[in-house]
Amino acid sequence: MDPELIADCVHCGFCLPTCPTYVLWGEEMDSPRGRIHLMGQHVGGTPLTPEMAGHFDACLGCMACVTACPSGVRYDRLIEQTRAVVEREHVREPADRALREIVFQLFPYPRRLRALRLPLRLSAGARRRIAPRLERINPSLAAMAGLAPDVPDRVRLPRRVRAVGRRRATVGMLTGCVQGEFFPQVNAATARVLAMEGCDVVIPPSQGCCGALSLHAGREEQAVRLARRTIAAFERAGVDTVVVNAAGCGSTMKQYAEILGGEWAERARAIRTADLAEYLAALGPVAPRHPLRLSVAYHDACHLAHAQGIRSEPRTLLAAIPGLTVREVAEAAVCCGSAGTYNLLQPEAARELGDRKAERVLATGADLLVSANPGCTMQITAALRRRGGPELPVAHTAQVLDASLRGLAKVP
Ligand code: SF4
Numbered sequence: 315m316d317p318e319l320i321a322d323c324v325h326c327g328f329c330l331p332t333c334p335t336y337v338l339w340g341e342e343m344d345s346p347r348g349r350i351h352l353m354g355q356h357v358g359g360t361p362l363t364p365e366m367a368g369h370f371d372a373c374l375g376c377m378a379c380v381t382a383c384p385s386g387v388r389y390d391r392l393i394e395q396t397r398a399v400v401e402r403e404h405v406r407e408p409a410d411r412a413l414r415e416i417v418f419q420l421f422p423y424p425r426r427l428r429a430l431r432l433p434l435r436l437s438a439g440a441r442r443r444i445a446p447r448l449e450r451i452n453p454s455l456a457a458m459a460g461l462a463p464d465v466p467d468r469v470r471l472p473r474r475v476r477a478v479g480r481r482r483a484t485v486g487m488l489t490g491c492v493q494g495e496f497f498p499q500v501n502a503a504t505a506r507v508l509a510m511e512g513c514d515v516v517i518p519p520s521q522g523c524c525g526a527l528s529l530h531a532g533r534e535e536q537a538v539r540l541a542r543r544t545i546a547a548f549e550r551a552g553v554d555t556v557v558v559n560a561a562g563c564g565s566t567m568k569q570y571a572e573i574l575g576g577e578w579a580e581r582a583r584a585i586r587t588a589d590l591a592e593y594l595a596a597l598g599p600v601a602p603r604h605p606l607r608l609s610v611a612y613h614d615a616c617h618l619a620h621a622q623g624i625r626s627e628p629r630t631l632l633a634a635i636p637g638l639t640v641r642e643v644a645e646a647a648v649c650c651g652s653a654g655t656y657n658l659l660q661p662e663a664a665r666e667l668g669d670r671k672a673e674r675v676l677a678t679g680a681d682l683l684v685s686a687n688p689g690c691t692m693q694i695t696a697a698l699r700r701r702g703g704p705e706l707p708v709a710h711t712a713q714v715l716d717a718s719l720r721g722l723a724k725v726p
């Protein structure tokens with residue numbers, strides 16, 4: 315924990331009302347200011363207690379406090395450093411340790427996730443039926459069962475998707491771990507949209523997880539290893555820009571130079587990371603948009619809005635589709651509770667935030683929810699499902715654009 319970053323906090327409290335855990339529980343130590351105070355105590359020599367670790371674990375890492383802070387406190391760096399300290403110094407209960415081991419030996423590895431596809435496809439209904447029973451045994455297992463999406467057929471993407479018409483750019487594309495295995499249709503739509511907008515899209519098969527899940531949980535070693543592998547994969551592919559369609563992955567890749575240091579920081583700086591909406595907005599449209607008669611509620615993923623400052627670009631891209639209207643979700647800046655692996659590791663708080671978000675999404679009366687992060691999509695879908703009633707479809711910005719560019723009658 316960097317004492318200089320801690321000292322930047324002037325304890326003004328402007329961040330408090332934006333912090334989801336402070337809003338839920340009203341506890342100072344579950345606010346950004348309180349957590350920074352605890353970091354200062356630890357740096358000053360106070361040993362890390364289980365209570366302190368609990369307050370750090372309860373932080374979603376949503377970065378709403380970074381947006382709200384008038385003093386520019388780098389809470390993002392602070393909480394990442396703190397989580398790494400917690401992982402090194404805090405002895406977790408055996409059940410918590412085992413759960414974390416399962417999560418981090420599974421999720422960052424696409425091949426291992428792939429092995430889950432068959433059981434998930436066979437038992438979508440059964441999973442949801444057993445979730446309430448699992449709740450009594452272990453809330454995290456129940457959360458896993460409730461969150462798992464209905465997995466579509468695998469989509470094999472080629473190494474290169476050629477630009478349609480005149481080539482305007484060549485970009486790499488991150489396929490990701492959870493996005494690639496559970497939402498392959500989003501990656502396929504992303505590649506098509508980029509190609510229709512005049513990009514050659516290079517998709518190196520040797521890429522894997524970018525390290526975001528590990529970084530956000532303090533597993534530094536694993537995060538560094540995965541980050542280096544991702545950089546090397548795109549270097550070999552010969553691209554200097556990588557387009558990313560998952561908010562958490564994009565924000566992590568933009569931090570690579572800061573996380574890695576030394577030679578790897580230089581190599582990271584040579585490759586620019588751009589979120590899909592950010593990239594398309596800067597590139598400008600050339601492909602004709604066909605009408606889509608629907609209203610969409612746009613969900614701000616925290617790692618897009620707070621961590622990358624990308625709010626207007628996806629809204630502008632969506633609103634430019636003839637016939638489509640964008641509706642705002644109340645409390646848009648408040649996290650849905652997904653937050654990487656938070657909804658598995660802190661299921662009760664995540665559920666509360668998910669239910670709150672679902673209520674506000676439904677209040678928009680929109681036909682479709684648009685979310686640019688696979689974790690948010692799973693979290694809000696599960697919360698909407700818990701309410702019963704007709705399901706509200708959820709799609710990625712790329713899928714809505716793809717449907718419009720291809721002249722489809724609706725978003726598949
Ligand atoms: S990252 Fe989010 S949950 Fe954590 S302290 Fe900041 S606002 Fe609160």
Ligand code: SF4
Binds near residue numbers: 325330
């Ligand atoms: S983090 Fe920023 S907004 Fe929050 S108390 Fe410190 S200085 Fe104020």
